[in-house]
Amino acid sequence: MKKIISGENEITLRLLAKDKLALFSLAIIVLFILMAIFAPYIAPYPEEGEGKPVPEQRFIPPSIEHPFGTDYLGRDILSRIIFGARISLSVGIFVVICAIFIGTPLGLIAGYYGGKVDEILMRATDVFLSFPSLLFAIALVASLGPGLFNAMLSLAITWWPWYTRLARAQAVSIKEQPFILASKAMGVSGIRIVFKHILPNSLTPIIVQGTMDMSSAILAEAGLSFIGLGAQAPSPEWGLMVSTGRIYLLNYWWFPVFPGLAIFLIALAFNLFGDCLRDILDPKTRKFRGITF
Amino acid sequence: MKKPLIEVKELNLKFVSFEGIAHILDNVSFKIYGREIFGLVGETGCGKSVTALSIIRLLPKNSIIEGSIIFDEKNLLDFPEREMAKIRGRQISMILQDPTSSLNPMFKVGEQLCDAIKSNQPNRKDVKDYALELLKVLGFRESKRVFNSFPNELSGGMQQRIAIAIALSGEPKLLIADEPTTALDVLTQAQIVALLKDIRDKYGTSILLITHNLGLVAEVCDRVGVMYSGQIVETGPTEEIFYNTRHPYTLGLLQALPYNKPKDKPLPVILGNLPNPFNPPKGCRFKERCSRATKECENLKPKPYLISQEHSVACFNPLGDIIC
Secondary structure (H helix, E strand, C coil): CCCCCCHHHHHHHHHHHHCHHHHHHHHHHHHHHHHHHCHHHHCCCHHHHHCCCCHHHCCCCCCCCCCCCECCCCCEHHHHHHHHHHHHHHHHHHHHHHHHHHHHHHHHHHHHHCHHHHHHHHHHHHHHHCCCHHHHHHHHHHHHCCCHHHHHHHHHHHHHHHHHHHHHHHHHHHCCCHHHHHHHHCCCCHHHHHHHHHHHHHHHHHHHHHHHHHHHHHHHHHHHHHCCCCCCCCCCCHHHHHHHHHHHCCCCCHHHHHHHHHHHHHHHHHHHHHHHHHHHHCHHHHHHHCCCC | CCCEEEEEEEEEEEEEECCEEEEEEEEEEEEEECCCEEEEECCCCCCHHHHHHHHCCCCCCCEEEEEEEEECCEEHHHCCHHHHHHHECCCEEEECCCHHHCCCCCCCHHHHHHHHHHHHCCCCCCHHHHHHHHHHHCCCCCHHHHHCCCHHHCCHHHHHHHHHHHHHCCCCCEEEEECCCCCCCHHHHHHHHHHHHHHHHHHCCEEEEEECCHHHHHHHCCEEEEEECCEEEEEEEHHHHHHCCCCHHHHHHHHCCCCCCCCCCCCCCCCCCCCCCCCCCCCCCCHHHCCCCCHHHHHCCCCCEECCCCCEECCCCCCCCCCC
């Protein structure tokens, strides 16, 4: 007997299970997450991954002992990439979560209450959005001092206004729904309406945006590290590895190429997954992906 | 004489917009007594829903309201927003027209019902049992299954009954039902109507029933107010309104009912449209559509006057004793 499908959650899961592209990108994401969690157990040379130089084995090309070769200090690049996953993923998660936690409540409050509150909050976000975000982040890191944490912090600071806008748009449309009037008529307070009734109903686009932003945040942080404002040596940060490896590109191509591939792969995976998620969660776009029951 | 539960006195309401000032309600007055179902009828756009929103004070921000709404010997219009929020749900609650969108789609109905009970009766411990009991009262046989369902898993009639359960969770004295059956099919309508009557009998709740369905009014209402263009043109006990009709508009509404009419003749209709609220006509607002209009109606505004103890009408040329 076929089980009766009930609730949006189950529909989403079922559609996800049928979408090959979504499964593929999710698999890559899960792979990177597992890599990050179990880095010391998976990496063939954990000590080198964390930065211990081995001068006698510099620039070994990809081989069985070192599948991705070794770098200019003789460290196994595969191990470093595995350890680097920890940094990149935590940057992505930290930046996106900070941005969501700061941006969403402000946007919901602005959208629901409207009027002066809305004006003040939205003009403030406009000020943040009027700078190119990466430039703004560079300026912030430069004043805070280079380093991984400062880079993460400044990315989070430049990122939240996008969520404020998104959440505001959601709140403005949801507050006109009859169930909001119904809850007002039952004497529910404004702040409770915002967080109990509007927030759960506006999460979908925020989650989608968050997934897609994971890739942008990872790329931005890799970019900051590349120009020397993010993670500092001997950290196995991918952007930093590309940056130090780029002068060896012609002679020892594997040094910059494999970290670059890692950045490319994770960014692609998050982007694809975000795309699929958006299409699946929106009933209107479901049919364009050819997904049916 | 009995004391009314709520008395709306000379309510005037205007909406300020870019196009000018819209005169929405004009001297609306009516009373609702305890254990009474009061029907407010009229065509779309005549101000029925807005009257309900004025009572519960959820009008849009661009509205100007004058008059008084006396509830429990206090004027609701004087209450600060914080006090009013305590009245809503506990003293006065409301159910809306479209049940399919008046529940939060993200939560199970049981959860929403329990939430309402918790906030309206904070001292109650047996919240879940009370919720299940309420569901039983509202005619759900499988109350446990319904309790654990999401709104989209229930039919429109079931959702409306849940909405009524939530509205009753604070044991309010007045329940405002804003066209509770419009979005439902005829059989479900009958269920909801029977339910409203039951609720009145069981809990002693007064009900303000807003509708454009005269059949519904005849079935459940004790007294009726007929609204036209923001004014109450005739009010009285249901039987008086139906069998001793005085206002030409009420008669028009009654004649437009398809019951007991010859099949070969077209139904009599009231020609024309509602007057523009931005520029209401001088004198009687119904004069342009009225067959009995005279010079008097042209410039003077008819004031409601009593023709019997309970029955009042606002017309210069009311109908005599006719049998509808």
